[in-house]
Amino acid sequence: MKKYILFDLDGTLTEPKEGITKSVQYALDSIGIHEPDLNNLIKFIGPPLEVSFKEYYGLNDADTKEAVKRYRERYKDVGIFENSIYDGVTDMLDALKKQGAGLALATSKPDIFAERIVDEYGMRPYLDVVAGGKINGSCVKADVIREAFEKLGIGEDDKKKVIMVGDREHDIIGANECGIESVGVYFGYAAPGELEAAGATYIVSSMGELKQLLLELSSEAQGEEGQR
Structure with missing residues (x-):
């Protein structure tokens, strides 16, 4: 899927x-x-x-x-x-990568900072693309998602194969504006009910739940590819 x-x-x-x-x-x-x-x-x-x-x-x-x-x-x-990577992130990214998923960072944080964080915390080997806000340009989430689309070569017909994962309403709203599904995570900084109100397709409360959901969704996608 x-x-x-x-x-x-x-x-x-x-x-x-x-x-x-x-x-x-x-x-x-x-x-x-x-x-x-x-x-x-x-x-x-x-x-x-x-x-x-x-x-x-x-x-x-x-x-x-x-x-x-x-x-x-x-x-x-x-x-x-003054930052740290959440427990379980590396294992999740590694498992998704081994399953054949295309992984990208899509953050409103300026890309010059995002690139350094990706390197500092060992996420670079798992990510195909890093898309971020611009120091003197747009930091709007929908624009960042569109940049990720361009870098990954995602066209209009591919949007059903894409999902956005984030912890705030801006992530969910950006995904909706770009016509893709989303996962809202409640182990970050969302207020109660924020992600549902924004229209998240899926909701999870832990890194373990997120890993399981994404593996299931990407496994279905690989199965569909193999049947063609």
């Missing part, structure tokens, strides 16, 4: 809380907003930074631009490595 699997990064494959929240705190402090409680900044994990700074702190365009600049100032050398 599914030949290609696209993965979000933060909250789906990796635990990014420390690096992201501390970098957001640093950015806010640089423009005169003091947020001592890092737990109040967890909501920044997932959505594009520009959207979050405007939505959660009411920043205007100029202050948003400065906040994003300051965030990346800290994140690029420090926050990026």
